[in-house]
Amino acid sequence: MQPLLIFKLAVRNLIGAGLRTWLNVGALSFVFVTIIGTQGIYNGLNEQATHAMIAMELGGGQYWHRNLDPFDPLTFESARGEIPSALQPLIESGKAAPLLIVPGVIFPGGQMQTVQLKGLPVNQKILKLPMQSLANSDADFPVLIGSRMASATGLRQGDRIMVRWRDVHGTYDAREVFVQTVFKTSVGTVDEQQLWMPLKKLQQLTGLENKAGKIILAANIAPVDAGEEWIFHDLDYLLKDLREMVKTKSVSAMFMYILLLSLALLAIFDTQVLSIFKRRKEIGMLMALGMTRGQVIQLFTLEGAIHGMLAAGFGALYGIPLLGYLATHGWALPEYTRGYGMALGERLYPSYGPVLVAGTTVLVLAAVTIVSFLPARKIADMKPTETLRGKVQ
């Protein structure tokens, strides 16, 4: 007997079962769309934040001075070194940019606030920071700040503010800087508590000529050996925290998926049990007609499994337009989510990869098939003579 026949019969039976089928299919399709939709948001989150961080902060990878510990600002003062000569050709051709970090404090409105003075070449093109706008400034010490920094400190374009830092000899020094430009970014780490200024000026100001704490490499440039003092970190390393954060969030979403899926599976399981009980006589008849028990089990398993296929189809029917719309138009993110330490813009664009869609489909179909098979196994214990007995149909 051809498998196609069993399939056709299963489809017929299922469609014939009416409302209950469609309730199950509807619920399951909702699970499909929810899983893909939610996972798509996490994917979008990851991609968008990754993209923004690469553009604004990370470049194609970074050399760190070996004393640098990003979690300990106290190391910043010892974590700088001579820009290695091995990297000079790259820097000169614009394929790498040195970054000097100097901790300091400002007193906006009389309150002390720690900041990082960051020096970056004004003509660099690796990070999308508008450093160029500092090049033609008339001010002695022009700085660039992000909009979040601006609103946290009350600073505006054209304001002046006193910055204090410790110089190479450990004595305090102070200068007034001029807020040349306020820029907008989704990447909090280049915005909050950051004062960007031309590298040359910062080196000059602090007496750290030709020194840097990090050297940022452009994308798709193979790292070269920069000597013992400098350690290269690739993007996998630099993005580790972000990925971990997204993973944690999507794992907690997993509980929701499991819950939703279980509810839908329970409904299908229930339908299967009921249908096998109600159709005992038909099962006997199919055996009398010459179907083997295995074939009848296949038939009923398939009937259940087709719920999954119909749900995939039905889900696609409204899911593709819905999720497609969200992917192109994005979600407007509420204000409070922006400070979550993730580089998110004002809109989030979900991203649904083929792996996500195919993976979810395979997973749900497998789960539905198993749930359909479990009650169908009971058919193996049924005797056609007993199911056919009885006077009422």
Place this chain on the structure above:
Amino acid sequence: MENKIVELQQVDKAYRMGRHEFLALKKVNLVIEKGEFCGLVGPSGSGKTTLLNIVGTLDTPTAGRAMVLNHGLENLTHRQAARLRSRYIGFIFQTFNLLPVYTVYENVEFPLLLLGRPEPERHKMVMEALESVHLLDKLDNRPAQLSGGESQRVAIARSIVKKPQLVLADEPTANLDAENSHHILRIMRELNSRYNITFLFSTHDEKVISYLRRKISLVDGRIVSDEHLRPEENHATASDL
């Protein structure tokens, strides 16, 4: 010898009832030859269905030897039995047991699909079967849209569509009125003579008995008489309708 379709020797069928055993068939000996039109007759509980199920390979005896279509039931696997039924045995039940989601045409086609017959042949055989039960006008109806008599005629068409060796009919008229009962009995007798299909009934309906050419009487699981009859010729044949 080749003509023996069923041969039972000293067949017992015991049902377990908790601690006890209940003997539903006791030392049954029976030979049915090809082309017979015979019936098991007896009161309720006498073992008619039990015997029919054994002959139909749906059940096995607990003692004795049973040969059906040259296969010993003792060493028939489930699969082999299913194959034997699918090829050579048709069933008709009191409650019709049609597939509710299939149309009349598809219900009759189903056994041929199980056998993997190709489409043009299937179509020809289905139409022929439906013609012989006078249902060509209901091809696209669903079982729920049929009367009892029509349903049973679909069941008959389904049982004979593959031209089986043997058709087993368990009280086929129990849910039908007199007119419909006569109608389907005439049809079955005609199929019997046209295709030489062997029919074995189980019944206590006098109408059925009046069509039989052989009446096997069962009481308490034993065959108490086995008579050849001259069925009353006053029953018109189906073709006269």
